[in-house]
Amino acid sequence: MFSSERLPLAERYAELLATDGVVRGLIGPREAPRLWDRHLVNCALLADLIPAGATVCDIGSGAGLPGLVLAIARPDLRVTLVEPLLRRTTFLEEVAEALQLEGVEVVRGRADSVHGSRRFDVVTSRAVAPLERLLGWSMPLVAPDGALVAMKGSSVVDEIEAAREELARWRCAEPEVVELGVGGEISPTVALRVAWADPAQVSWPLPPTRGGGASKSASRKGRRSNRRREA
Numbered sequence: 001m002f003s004s005e006r007l008p009l010a011e012r013y014a015e016l017l018a019t020d021g022v023v024r025g026l027i028g029p030r031e032a033p034r035l036w037d038r039h040l041v042n043c044a045l046l047a048d049l050i051p052a053g054a055t056v057c058d059i060g061s062g063a064g065l066p067g068l069v070l071a072i073a074r075p076d077l078r079v080t081l082v083e084p085l086l087r088r089t090t091f092l093e094e095v096a097e098a099l100q101l102e103g104v105e106v107v108r109g110r111a112d113s114v115h116g117s118r119r120f121d122v123v124t125s126r127a128v129a130p131l132e133r134l135l136g137w138s139m140p141l142v143a144p145d146g147a148l149v150a151m152k153g154s155s156v157v158d159e160i161e162a163a164r165e166e167l168a169r170w171r172c173a174e175p176e177v178v179e180l181g182v183g184g185e186i187s188p189t190v191a192l193r194v195a196w197a198d199p200a201q202v203s204w205p206l207p208p209t210r211g212g213g214a215s216k217s218a219s220r221k222g223r224r225s226n227r228r229r230e231a
């Protein structure tokens, strides 16, 4: 989970969460005694699902879960933390600096502020949105051979069913539910892995509109370039 070299960094992060994190209202005071089991161990379990050297984008990092935990556990990863709230991004930057985490980047903004600029091997999230909404925030950031890896709880099957239409609209493969084990005192944690059905079809512009066609602007652009070709 954490190598002997990285364990002191994880302990330091837990300490910062339990002190500054609580004072700044990023973590509830009741969470402080159970940070290790309930938050760090759970998030570290996700590391096994991430390929070596991957680029990772953690959407809605909050106080760094799971993004900072992954950066601590896996120094081979390049981790981008996307979070809209300033007091949270300030904390993320401070922790990354205090722990000298190279390869961590903090972006202040909503997920869609990154859409169209780049894609990542893995997009992670925990406690951010139900799958139905998460797909629209995440899939534009997922590389052709990449995947969304979202931490979920016992509602995972219901979330997949509720997201059927969006899964089809985004042309996703059937989601995989991966058991991560039991994270401390709380219910078993699972990861939901969603990849593209056909990586060869992943290109800008995305997304497709409701109904499955290309986006409106893409269709208009397509029509314009067709007209040019015809002229």
Ligand SMILES: C[S@@+](CC[C@H](N)C(=O)[O-])C[C@H]1O[C@@H](n2cnc3c(N)ncnc32)[C@H](O)[C@@H]1O
Pocket: 059, 060, 061, 062, 063, 064, 065, 066, 082, 083, 084, 085, 088, 109, 110, 111, 112, 125, 126, 127, 128, 137
């Ligand atoms: C319940 S918190 C979870 C934080 C952290 N992932 C965790 O597990 O502790 C949800 C976070 O998602 C962020 N968020 C909400 N909408 C977002 C969006 N569209 N893009 C990126 N982050 C968003 C919020 O600011 C908040 O920090």
